[in-house]
Amino acid sequence: MELQQLRYVVAVAETRSFTRAAQQCHVVQSALSHQVAKLEREIGARLFDRTSRRVDLSAAGEAFLPAAREALDAAERARAEAAAVSGVVSGRLRLGAIPTVTAYDLPSLLRDFRAAHPRVDVSLRTDGSQELVAQIATGTVDIAFLGLPPGRVPRGVRSRIAGRGEHVAVVAPDHPLADEHRTDLASLAPYPFVDFTAGTPGRLQVDEAFAAAGVERHVAFEVTTGDLAAGLVAQRLGIALLPGAYAATLAGVRTVEIADAPVREEHVAWSRHRPSPAAAAFLEMLAASSAG
Template identity: 75%
Template sequence: MTAADIPAAVRRFRDAHPRVDVSLRTGGSEELATQIAAAAIDVAFLGLPPAVEPAGVRSRRLGRGELVAVLAPDHPLADVDRTDLAALADHPFVDFSAGTPGRLQSDVAFAAAGVTRHVAFEVTTGDLAGRLVSEGLGVAFLPAAYAATLPGVRTVPVDDAPVRDEYVAWSRHRPTPAAAAFLTQLDLEIPQPPGP
């Protein structure tokens, strides 16, 4: 997530509400939206392909971010200033599971460029993707700010890079007081639905 500084928002929330305990989780965007709809979590940050909006929840689009190619330091393209999908397509990929929003954003970009690629490894987390890339097993696409935190990899901007829209999402029903207070930390005015 690059459209919101989540740690800073959590710090502001904690400063304002020190008696509220916070449980942070990671997961796929669809999984997190499902957990909000089931009232298992209050708020989630989601990354989705363009034209795909969060389902079953209320949400606000925070921004759009381009992904960067994540490469092993000894990869033939690791030291170029920029690249494109056609140049990357000759190499194996590490990507998220087929059908997930994380995978769809890359699939959409390759289809738009008229380029095919081979996904050799499917993963469920960006951290695992980075670890496989650092071992030289493939190329991945991840948000630049996140990729910069991964050890043993290089990042390269891509001219026709996959993009994703970033959202904050919450319950379609009345948010809990803690969720409403947290959303306020993001400077979002969240309209309340009518009461019961």
């Protein structure tokens, strides 16, 4: 069993196509198919169910895939650790972030990180805070930027608070409150709301603030991103409460400060296990940025 064979299997599993997998791996399809077939003979089981239209993982393939990914990650980690001894940081850095992160300017951070460590390849995904914590635990994300209600600490990972900020009301330009400088939750409650999915940290921050104020509201639309919430607000479908620093970047809407505003804490989270050289270098850069 060779690492290249494992790479081919993972590529086919991700693309669901031998043709696309070969393109992704920069190899002719016949060579990739031959190596996958050779591995299947060695294992004694078919890893893929093939038809003329699609390729799916077989039961054996579903069982094989997680260990194949772990083996490839271990090989990459070994290569990066060896290179780090000579002072060269290499490998892959896998970052995750909520869409509304504001504690850091991620593009600027990645620009500086790339300049310092040009041999590190970076992948960046957006997701909810709960999902990102789970991905750190499974090893699919190295470092994530989260948003949580005050006092909440992500479980099963290491973390620190990166920032804290208040929400503002986001309204359409012609909304009755658009020209107000400041309002409160009781004044906002009669209007329909656009908010994140119930049970998510982004939603809990606002739900808990309304509960603490003893005020009820109606969420007419549930969304998964702040940008989509702003789009619905601009169409006069409701109002939204979003982190102030994030809301300031939105176009086509107005923002109003809230006297008893919900509060969000942003966290940087990473694995309890020893970070890879690339992840350790990025954490050092974050620490230096915070100290500055």
